[in-house]
Amino acid sequence: MVQPCNAVVLISGSGSNLQALIDSLGEDNPLRIRAVVSNRADAYGLTRAQNAGIATQVLDHKAFADREAFDCALIEAIDGFRPDLVVLAGFMRILTPAFVRHYSGRLLNIHPSLLPKHKGLNTHQRALDAQDSEHGCSVHFVSEELDGGPLIIQAVVPVEPGDTAETLALRVHMQEHRIYPTAVRWFAEGRLRLAAEGALLDGEKLPATGYLIRT
Structure with a gap:
């Protein structure tokens, strides 16, 4: 029996x-979302959490002297939930x-590009400006390098003729909603871990691209 995560x-x-x-939660998924924390009180995600009966907390970054x-x-705030x-x-x-x-080793992020390409913001327009033939999204362990931690899973979408940043974003978002629950569940089941050599899935080192899905 897998312990709850x-x-x-x-x-x-x-x-x-x-x-x-x-939506991925269920009896066979050991993931338990204990809380949702936002730095913005108007984030609609707080309503989503409340509708699902999940505790919420707002911590306004503007109320603090600096980032530290x-x-x-x-x-x-996070450690109060013992995650x-x-x-x-x-x-x-x-x-x-x-x-x-x-x-x-217990901090995950999703980024709307095929890392290491297009770190940072405005990734969809930047992929179009670069005339990339493929775009997508990446789940990775977070490191001190911005958008630079070991990759876990990536979903690749083709860039179609006539794509705009908006149409491309829609297709990428669909894949985000597919691969993030997958990666999080791998971690919750104890299959995914961060080691000195990189991200491990079922004890095997993932390739530099992570687990790659083509759509």
């Missing part, structure tokens, strides 16, 4: 990836090294 999800916005995680003070308070895993689901804050180190 307690998770805290961090959000800043609508929470569509949070909803995908909520905010992250210290955020650690205290095995912290999931970044559209949390629009650059985390301090101290925060990342505190949750090393």
Whole structure:
């Protein structure tokens, strides 16, 4: 019997990836979302959590003197729920090294590009501007390098003629909602771990691209 895996999800916005995680919950999934924490009181993801009976907390980053003070308070809030895993689901804050180190090996993020391409923001337009033939999304362990931690799983979507940033984003979002629950469940089941040599799935080192899915 797999032990329950307690998770805290961090959000800043609508929470569509949070909803995908909520929808993946069930008797055969050991994931338990203990709380959803947002740095914005108007984040719609808080409503999604409340509708699912999940505890919520708001920690306004503007109320703190600096990034370090905010992250210290955020650690205290998260640790109150004793999580095995912290999931970044559209949390629009650059985390301090101290925060990342505190949750090393149990901090996941999803990014809307095929990392290491297009780190940072505006990834869909940048993929179009670069005339990429493929785009997609990546789940990775978080390291102190922005969008630079070991890759776990990537979904590849073709860039179609006539695509705009909006149409491309829609197709990428669909894949985000597919691969994030998959990666989180792997972790919850004890199959996914971070080791010195990188991300391990079922004890085997994942390739540099992570587990690759083509659509």
